[in-house]
Amino acid sequence: MPDLLTHFSVAYLLRRNAKTPHLRATFYLGAILPDIVTHPVYILYPKAFWAITVLHTPVALTLLCLLISYIFHNSIRKIVFVNLTLGVYLHLFMDLFQKHITPEYMWLFPFSWKAYEIGLFWPEASLYALPFVIAIVMIMEFIIWIRQRCMN
Amino acid sequence: MDRIKVVIDIVFDNRKMAMKMLIIIVTIAILITYGHLVGNHKELSIKECLEAPEKYDGTLLVIKKETKIGNIYGDGFEIVQPYDNVTIFVSGDTTGLIKNAYVTLTATFHKEGYLELYSIHVHKHRRVKFIVSVVAVIIVFANFIRWFKFDVHHKRLTERCQTY
Numbered sequence: 001m002p003d004l005l006t007h008f009s010v011a012y013l014l015r016r017n018a019k020t021p022h023l024r025a026t027f028y029l030g031a032i033l034p035d036i037v038t039h040p041v042y043i044l045y046p047k048a049f050w051a052i053t054v055l056h057t058p059v060a061l062t063l064l065c066l067l068i069s070y071i072f073h074n075s076i077r078k079i080v081f082v083n084l085t086l087g088v089y090l091h092l093f094m095d096l097f098q099k100h101i102t103p104e105y106m107w108l109f110p111f112s113w114k115a116y117e118i119g120l121f122w123p124e125a126s127l128y129a130l131p132f133v134i135a136i137v138m139i140m141e142f143i144i145w146i147r148q149r150c151m152n
Numbered sequence: 153m154d155r156i157k158v159v160i161d162i163v164f165d166n167r168k169m170a171m172k173m174l175i176i177i178v179t180i181a182i183l184i185t186y187g188h189l190v191g192n193h194k195e196l197s198i199k200e201c202l203e204a205p206e207k208y209d210g211t212l213l214v215i216k217k218e219t220k221i222g223n224i225y226g227d228g229f230e231i232v233q234p235y236d237n238v239t240i241f242v243s244g245d246t247t248g249l250i251k252n253a254y255v256t257l258t259a260t261f262h263k264e265g266y267l268e269l270y271s272i273h274v275h276k277h278r279r280v281k282f283i284v285s286v287v288a289v290i291i292v293f294a295n296f297i298r299w300f301k302f303d304v305h306h307k308r309l310t311e312r313c314q315t316y
Contacts, residue, residue, distance in 0.1 A: 003281045004288035022299040022311045028292045036289060046218040046235045050191025051184045060183050067176045070169060072300075073308040078164050101256040101273055102214050110183055113194070124276050130284065 002098070002126030004032045007091050009133040014090070016140060022076070023083045030087020034061055034095075056095075057109040061088045098123055199236045201261045209263035212270065216256045221249050221274075228269070231255065244269025254278055 011031035015024045038052045054060050065088055069081035095105060099119030106115050163172070198215065201208040215231065222230030228243040242259055243266055249255075254275040259267035303310040 004285035008288040008292055025292075025296045025299045029296055032288060032292055035285070039285075043218070046233075048188070049217050050195070051188035053191065054184050054187035055180075060180055063176050063180055063183075066163070067173060067180075069164070070173055071309055073303065073306060073310045074164070074166050076311065078160070081164070101216065101258055101271060104216075110186060113190070122273060124278070124281060127277050127281060127284065 002094055002123065003130065004035055006126040006130055006133055007031045007035070007094060009130075009137050010094060011087055011090055012137060013133075013140065016144070023079060026080050026083040027087040030065065030084040030089075031091050033064070033084070033088055034091050037064065053104070053106070054109065056092075057106055058089070058092060059109060061085075061092070097121065197236065198233065198238050198240055198261070198267075202238070202240070202265060205261075205263040205265060208261050211261050212258060213261055213267070214256075214258050219255055219257070221251055221253045221255055224249055224251060228266075231257070231267075241266040242269050243267065244272070248274060250274070 008028055008031055011028050015027050018024050018027075034056050037055050041048055042052045055064070062085060065081055065084040068084060069077050072080045092105070092107075095117075097118045097120045099117060099122060103115035103117045103119075105117055106113055108114065196208065196211060196213055198213065201211065201213065215233075218233065218235060220232045220234075222232045222239055224230075224246050226246075228241055229246050229249055230239055230241055232239045242257070244259070249272075255272055256275070257272040258270040260270060261267055299312055300309045301312050302308075
């Protein structure tokens with residue numbers, strides 16, 4: 001999968017102008033959630049590969065987002081769930097374009113074990129694009145700062 | 153439409169919260185167990201092939217889990233799986249391979265106890281990717297803490313500068 005900084009940067013670019021910074025924070029969390037619940041365990045304990053892979057599927061992640069939303073106050077729970085889930089699905093959408101030795105992502109698990117990916121780039125290729133993505137983020141921040149200064 | 157709204161309200165309100173969380177946790181645990189059992193059953197490991205070489209002679213293996221390059225020779229290389237305590241020779245092209253690099257590969261198992269390479273991918277810049285990802289995690293969590301706090305009274309996360 002692309003590195004988490006790429007996932008976060010894309011999420012940031014998509015939601016930077018949203019007016020609610022709290023909900024942006026949950027969207028960014030959703031954008032990195034699939035990897036932070038799977039990679040550390042997998043690296044430390046490779047035998048858990050298949051168990052952990054389940055947590056990188058849409059059904060399991062949606063349930064996980066629902067579980068996480070329950071620790072938020074009732075008044076914001078629904079919108080937190082929506083933002084978390086949107087971030088998660090953005091992450092999965094970006095992962096769809098990767099390639100592996102054999103396809104890894106089971107989009108319809110547990111209803112199907114069939115894995116599919118579009119396979120445009122290897123996982124580490126995101127590192128080569130990262131400087132450009134960061135540059136775009138910095139340019140966007142600069143433009144926002146200039147606009148705020150002009151308004152003031 | 154009203155029924156959908158009622159279901160959504162039931163799912164998200166505070167009633168029977170412990171039971172709802174328990175149901176989700178159990179469901180996720182069942183999914184994980186199912187994935188672990190069926191996935192491991194479907195996937196053949198090098199260790200299993202070495203334990204029954206005649207049975208698995210000629211089988212194409214997909215080798216993904218935390219596999220590193222060991223020694224490199226003229227006609228092939230070793231791969232090492234520390235978690236299974238397995239080291240095995242792979243016959244094939246060694247172009248671009250670096251010792252201790254992480255790889256995923258497909259290869260045919262031979263009963264003599266070696267693999268014949270079919271395809272391989274070297275996972276480059278793994279350490280850089282790890283460091284960059286840790287930076288992202290720090291940024292996201294720092295931003296999250298900036299906008300949310302734990303309300304001890306309600307035992308829930310709430311937005312900062314909001315009271316309920």
